[in-house]
Amino acid sequence: MNVLVCISNVPDTTSKINFKDENKSFDSSGVQFIINPNDEFGLTRAIWLQQKAGATVTVVTVGDASCEPILRKCLAIGADQAIRIDAPPTDGFFVANQLAALCKKENYDLIIAGRESIDYNGAMVGGMLASFLALPYLANCVQFEMEGSTATLQREIDGGKEILSASLPLVLGAQKGLVEESDLIIPNMRGIMQARQKPLTVEMAVEVEAATTIQHFEKPQKKGPVRLVDAADVDTLIELLQNEAKVL
Amino acid sequence: MSVVVYVESQNGIIKKAGLEVASYGRAIANAIQTNLIAVTFNTDDASVLNTHGVDKVYNIDTEGDIFFNVNRYSVSLAAIIENETANIIVVSATANGRYLGPILAAGIKAAYVSNVVALPSSYDPITVKRSCFTNKAFNECVSNQSRTVISLSSNAFGLKEQTTDAEHAEADYLNSNSTLKVTATDSITDKVTIADADIVVSGGRGLKGPENWHLIEDLASVLGAATACSKPVSDMGWRPHSEHVGQTGKPVATNLYIAIGVSGAIQHLAGISSSKVKVVINNDPEAPFFKAADYGIVGDAFEVVPKLIEKLKAIKQ
Ligand SMILES: Cc1cc2nc3c(=O)[nH]c(=O)nc-3n(C[C@H](O)[C@H](O)[C@H](O)COP(=O)(O)OP(=O)(O)OC[C@H]3O[C@@H](n4cnc5c(N)ncnc54)[C@H](O)[C@@H]3O)c2cc1C
Numbered sequence A: 001m002n003v004l005v006c007i008s009n010v011p012d013t014t015s016k017i018n019f020k021d022e023n024k025s026f027d028s029s030g031v032q033f034i035i036n037p038n039d040e041f042g043l044t045r046a047i048w049l050q051q052k053a054g055a056t057v058t059v060v061t062v063g064d065a066s067c068e069p070i071l072r073k074c075l076a077i078g079a080d081q082a083i084r085i086d087a088p089p090t091d092g093f094f095v096a097n098q099l100a101a102l103c104k105k106e107n108y109d110l111i112i113a114g115r116e117s118i119d120y121n122g123a124m125v126g127g128m129l130a131s132f133l134a135l136p137y138l139a140n141c142v143q144f145e146m147e148g149s150t151a152t153l154q155r156e157i158d159g160g161k162e163i164l165s166a167s168l169p170l171v172l173g174a175q176k177g178l179v180e181e182s183d184l185i186i187p188n189m190r191g192i193m194q195a196r197q198k199p200l201t202v203e204m205a206v207e208v209e210a211a212t213t214i215q216h217f218e219k220p221q222k223k224g225p226v227r228l229v230d231a232a233d234v235d236t237l238i239e240l241l242q243n244e245a246k247v248l
Numbered sequence B: 001m002s003v004v005v006y007v008e009s010q011n012g013i014i015k016k017a018g019l020e021v022a023s024y025g026r027a028i029a030n031a032i033q034t035n036l037i038a039v040t041f042n043t044d045d046a047s048v049l050n051t052h053g054v055d056k057v058y059n060i061d062t063e064g065d066i067f068f069n070v071n072r073y074s075v076s077l078a079a080i081i082e083n084e085t086a087n088i089i090v091v092s093a094t095a096n097g098r099y100l101g102p103i104l105a106a107g108i109k110a111a112y113v114s115n116v117v118a119l120p121s122s123y124d125p126i127t128v129k130r131s132c133f134t135n136k137a138f139n140e141c142v143s144n145q146s147r148t149v150i151s152l153s154s155n156a157f158g159l160k161e162q163t164t165d166a167e168h169a170e171a172d173y174l175n176s177n178s179t180l181k182v183t184a185t186d187s188i189t190d191k192v193t194i195a196d197a198d199i200v201v202s203g204g205r206g207l208k209g210p211e212n213w214h215l216i217e218d219l220a221s222v223l224g225a226a227t228a229c230s231k232p233v234s235d236m237g238w239r240p241h242s243e244h245v246g247q248t249g250k251p252v253a254t255n256l257y258i259a260i261g262v263s264g265a266i267q268h269l270a271g272i273s274s275s276k277v278k279v280v281i282n283n284d285p286e287a288p289f290f291k292a293a294d295y296g297i298v299g300d301a302f303e304v305v306p307k308l309i310e311k312l313k314a315i316k317q
C-alpha cells in the first residue's frame, strides 16, 4: 500500500505575523516553521498504516529549499521518503495541480492532505486535488479504518458526525480526531539519524498558472482597551451587552 | 451573466448561513446589475428566499438521498451554473459549504476563494478580501479566472432583506460515479451548534474539571448559545473534540463570545477573533485574554457565573 501525505510548511502557531515589500509578501524573518498541525495528524495516521499494514509512506511538499527541514522532520517521525516539488506555492489551485501531476505518475492508494493549512487557510487543496484525479474526497476526516480496499470513514459536520464508506484510492482532509494529540510522534535520536539516510528527492514543477493572485496583505485593526466591570456588578455587564454592544 | 448561491438547508429548513449567502449574492447582483439565482436541495418552503433578494430558485429534490452528497450536489450545481452562465458563485462557510466549494470550483474550472469577509472591492477582475493566518491577517485576493467561487465567512456580511418575486425552476439531481457513500449521521440535534450560534459560551481549564461544566451549559442555555472549550479541555476529555475552538479547532465568528477561565493563548484567540464582541471572565487580571476582549470581569468564575445565570434568567422571564 502506498500512502502520500501532503505537507504544508507553516509558521509556528505562536508566531507574530508580519509582512514586507509594501505588504505584498510574508516576512519570514525570525519565524519558526512547523508541519501544518492538520498534516501532522494525517502523517501520524499514515505511520500507523506503515506499522500495522506495511504501507510505504511518502511525504510531499510544494515549496523552495527552505521547506526541507520540515520534510526531514517528517522522515524522522517515520515517513519512508520525501519529495519536494520545487516551486513557490502561489495558490491552492497551483499546489493542487502540482500534487495531481505527481499522483498521476505514482500509484498512491491513499492520499492524505490536511483539512486546512494554518497560513493560507484555503481548505481547498485536498478537495481540488481529488477532483483533478477524479477520486473521492473526504473533508474534516476524523476516522479512517480500512478493510481490504474499502474504507470506513467519519466526517465532522456542524453539530455531529457523518459515517461513510468509500473504496480506495481516496483523498482525506485530516484533522484532530483522526489521531489524538497524545498519539503524535516526537522524533527520537534514532529517527533523526535515520532520516539523514532516507531519500529526499527534488522534482521539477509542472507548468501551470495560479487561479488567484494576492494583491496585498493587511493586519487587523488594533482594538481599544477592554472595559472592565466589577465582579460584584454583573448587572452592569448585562446592561452593557444589551444597550452598548447590542448583542443580547 | 448571473450570480448563483448555494443555499444550505437542514431538515428541510433553510439555514441562517443560507440566507446570509443570499443577502451577499443580492448585493453583488445589484452591483453588477444581474440576476440572483439560488440553488437549494430538499427545502420544504423556499419562499423565505423572496425576502432575501432571490430572483430564481432551483429547489432540487434528491429523491430520497437524505444525506449531503458532495459529488452529486456539485455536478447538479455545475449544470445550473452552465445554464445560467453564472460567473460568480457563492457558498457558505458551513462544514458542507466549505466541503463543496473547492470540488465545485475544480468541476467548473473556477477560481476558489475561501474565508471571504466583504463584498468584492472590484468586479473586473473580481477582487475580494479574505482572512488568512487564522485571522491574524487579511489578504486582498484577485481571481484570474472568468468564474469565481466565493466561500463567505459566517457572520461577515449578515442578513439583509430585499423583497423579490422569485421564479421557481426545476432542475435534475444528477448522478456521480464517486464511491463515497454516507451511511448514517450521528448528530447532537437538540443543541445549538457553534457554526449556527449567535452566541458562544466557552470554558477553559480555569473551570477545574468536567463536573463544573453545568456553569457553561446553564449560561449557554439561558442565552440560547452554543458551548465551546479550549484545546486542553478537549485534549483531557472533559469535553468532546467538536467543542474545541481556536487555531487548530473550530473557528468562531459569532456576535458574542464569552470566555470563562480561558487564558487567551495566541492559538485560542486566533480562532475566535472574528467574533464581534468578546467577553472574558478570569480571576487573573494579567490573563492575555483581557487584551483581546471588549468587556471583562476580573473574578472567580464560580462566583460570577452563577450570578450571571440568575440575573439573565430573571430578565428572560
Ligand atoms: C500547535 C498548537 C496549537 C494550539 N491550538 C489551540 C487551539 O486551537 N485552541 C486552544 O484553545 N488552544 C490551542 N493551543 C493551546 C494554547 O497554547 C493554550 O495552552 C490553551 O489555549 C490554554 O487553555 P486554557 O486557557 O483553557 O488553559 P490555561 O492556559 O491553563 O488557562 C486557564 C485560565 O483560567 C483562569 N482561571 C483559573 N481559575 C479560575 C477561576 N476560578 N475563575 C476564573 N478564571 C480562572 C486562569 O487565570 C487562566 O487564565 C495550541 C497549542 C499549540 C502548541
Ligand SMILES: Nc1ncnc2c1ncn2[C@@H]1O[C@H](COP(=O)(O)O)[C@@H](O)[C@H]1O
Pocket: A005, A006, A007, A008, A009, A036, A038, A039, A060, A061, A062, A063, A089, A092, A095, A112, A113, A114, A115, A116, A117, A118, A120, A121, A122, A123, A124, A125, A126
Ligand atoms: N505547499 C504545499 N505542499 C504540499 N501540500 C500542501 C501545500 N499547501 C497545502 N497543502 C496541503 O493541502 C492542505 C490544505 O491546505 P489549504 O488548502 O492551503 O488550506 C494542507 O493541510 C496540506 O496537506
